[in-house]
Amino acid sequence: MKNISLDITKAACFLGAGAVEAFEPKVKAAQEALENGTCPGNDFLGWLHLPSSITPQFLDEIQAVANTLREKCEVVVVAGIGGSYLGARAVIEALGNTFTWLIQDKKNPTILFAGNNIGEDYLSEMTEYLKDKKFGVINISKSGTTTETALTFRLLKKQCEAQIGKEAAKDVIVAVTDAKRGAARTCADKEGYKSFIIPDNVGGRFSVLTPVGLLPIACAGFDIRQLVQGAQDMEKACGKDVPAGENPAAQYAAVRNALYQAGKKIEIMVNYQPKLHFMSEWWKQLYGESEGKDKKGIFPASVDFTTDLHSMGQWIQDGERTIFETVISIEEPERKLLFPLDEENLDGLNFLAGKRVDEVNKMAELGTRLAHVDGGVPNIRISVPRLNEYYIGQLIYFFEIGCGISGNVLGVNPFNQPGVEAYKKNMFALLNKPGYEAESKAIQERLAKEG
Helix, strand or coil, X not given: CCCCEEECHHHHCCCCCCHHHHHHHHHHHHHHHHXXXXXXXXXXXXXXXXXXXXXXXXXXHHHHHHHHHHHHCCEEEXXXXXXXXXXXXXXXXXXXXXXXXXXXXXXXXXEEXXXXXXXXXXXXXXXXXXXXXXXXXXXXXXXXXXXXXXXXXHHHHHHHHHHHCHHHHCCCEEEEECCCCCHHHHXXXXXXXXEEECCCCXXXXXXXXXXXXXXXXXXXCCCHHHHHHHHHHHHHHCCCCCCHHHCHHHHHHHHHHHHHHCCCCEEEEEECCHHHHHHHHHHHHHHHHHHCCCCCCCEEEEEECCHHHHCCHHHHHHCCCCEEEEEEEEEECCCCCXXXXXXXXCCCCHHHCCCEHHHHHHHHHHXXXXXXXXXXXXXXXXXXXXXXXXXXXXXXXXXXXXHHHHHHHHCCCCCCCHHHHHHHHHHHHHCCCCCCHHHHHHHHHHHHHHC
């Protein structure tokens, strides 16, 4: 079975001769620092060899809990924010039927995602939807005190207990949390919930191959063994002993840093499959939160083509030349649909009759790539043979190791996120949270001065 592959030729041509190769020693040193644990943030390297450390027995345990939820629930709500939900959602939406809501799939529970916002209408509508449903909850939080997730879990816990009783709720509420500490761990132990551990040395945005992602993905009915197998094979393909020129993650890290040094400050993740929308959202968090610090970092953006060619296409083609694109291209779709013949041919499209819709999509992809390169936009292409669990697993690990290497080349700590706390401090001060009295007073005085 072949691997996903990387083509950087349409990006390297925008750089001076040997520019990518010049980064290879830096990339090699960055990967060695990851392997040796000598890089900044070295206490969060548990993801590095996570795929190869996952045992069949561990996957059996996750699958058993997923099967219980699948048997007892029409709906499973995943409560989490950031890395605690984006990876799972990316995989589930990439692999699932786009119209699950409408076809009312009887084999698999509906998976909802909550705890990732504080929208009152969203939460109210969700609780209303769940009123006549048999539902379960996967509460994903290391601390159990993240505002968005904790607020949502409190609502869901109360509703679940009210609808089926406190004892029955214990069978359909699962905690994915810290091994020993935090409010979510205390709650799980007190209530007797089944729980899984988020490893201390794996940050949220790198956690999709832990129970954080594996449990929801298994609940949705997808093959977590194949997902992990894909990640394991990509771990080998990107190993420290693989020459930089043959290591796709090392090449990706090298070319994007070379482009950044050449003034390309924005990376746009492009897909031509609507199912990959949330894969781009996961990627944006992974790279934005890892690299955006110390006043450095490529800004991660994303577009869904061909849809966004009719909105963002003009800017990408003719706007400021500070961008480059990374295109995820799926070689073979899972379904087949032929373009029909129309006798009247009012739309003038009979020249496409009998062609697969994907052929039209592929020509749109190639034509767009040529136009954007001609317009001064470097293009990186990631070719994925099929959109299935195995190749999604490869893609996940490819982006993770590429991010770790790239962040080290950039000279930042890719595994912390100090800037995330700034808004929380202000929010708690404005809400008069106990312990924030001094901050509350200061922020009220500031607001009064600013009018």
